[in-house]
Amino acid sequence: MGNNREITNVSKATIGRMPAYLRYLKEKQLQGERIISSTAIAEDLRLSAVQVRKDLSVIGSVAGKPKLGFGIGELIEGINRFLGYDNVTDAVLVGAGGLGSALLGYSGFKNYGLNIVAAFDSDPALIGKEVGGVKVFDASQISRLVRRLNVRIGIITVPKAAAQQVADELVGGGVRAIWNFAAAHLILPENIAVKNEDMAASLAILSKRLAEILYSEK
Amino acid sequence: MGNNREITNVSKATIGRMPAYLRYLKEKQLQGERIISSTAIAEDLRLSAVQVRKDLSVIGSVAGKPKLGFGIGELIEGINRFLGYDNVTDAVLVGAGGLGSALLGYSGFKNYGLNIVAAFDSDPALIGKEVGGVKVFDASQISRLVRRLNVRIGIITVPKAAAQQVADELVGGGVRAIWNFAAAHLILPENIAVKNEDMAASLAILSKRLAEILYSEK
């Protein structure tokens, strides 16, 4: 995150595919490959080769070589830089219940440039404990602690009913980006980045696709 | 899920917004409202009024009344039917670890027409136990049990390395739709619906937006 110097005129779709490229390329590198063509990437990732080339072109520093392809190491380095994985950003998580503690226990976020430095909950049984190596504080301390720790990213994993208030407190403490796992749509100022992780939306899309498939076979 | 009679020519984007409309309308209904205009919905949900009307138009049965707006009860019923929430579909979940047990403990899926009837794991400490009221079976039984239970939806919450094999076994048992929470991209036949829940992709989009906001203020 941190210092992505160039300002992004890159589509959300492209940004969203970058982590998948990164995972794929790392795997190839592990298998001892050093060079790969957009055609090969496209085939394995079920994309079109043009799209792969267009996506990869946003990593300013990397250029493919006609006839040969792209240097895998170079691409990995470029994507890491593009996504800001090279310098870690601090975050806090609010709601150390089921989903919250699952996220706290997930060690992979560090690879994605995210470091959860504190958690909050209103349950006295959780306050003061550690979950996934992260200390849980009283939810009443959100604004104060977020400000003191100078945190810019907040993760919300509280029940729907509490989500808006939590969001307001995070923003009050200086948070500028909210990753919202609650099934509630938050009302926030324009200059706050919000990403809703709407499970119901995902499930709806999957279910409709399933219905289509089953229907088309009848 | 179940019996969505009409075949969907509805965009993924529209389908994805439906659960948000539903939540919003239920809330309004709870507040005692009976009628609402597309303008009001749009304002609260930060959408455009035209988009709201276009989205709602896919619910064949519902028609708004010029000057008045839409009947809230009618809309709720229509969206429930559209999304197939009126008849529940069975699913299985593989990987009863952190994220898996969080999902098993989440009672809300039933409202979304999803009923998790069995879980699987390879950890002997979990097999035979119940998590969130759902029994955990040995992962070696996936295909057999899925077939016997006649399940069509599989949820994957295993580590990356195991995801492809689990997917293959689910499909082998007759699953036709996979909700994949593993950071792995699955290779599956054309006629299987897949929805990847790629946390890294979401986080990347959020981080880029944050970087833009912070940059634009400097």
Add this chain to the structure above:
DNA sequence: TAGATTGTTAATCGATTAACAATC
């Protein structure tokens, strides 16, 4: 050199938004 692959410009496709007639 010949052939494979890149990188870019133009065309297409899909989704959103603007314009406006219909109507309660």
Add this chain to the structure above:
DNA sequence: TAGATTGTTAATCGATTAACAATC
């Protein structure tokens, strides 16, 4: 009736794909 709101057609915007020249 007058005014607000719906529903639809056309225009715009954004993302993907096709076409093709450049090049190692």
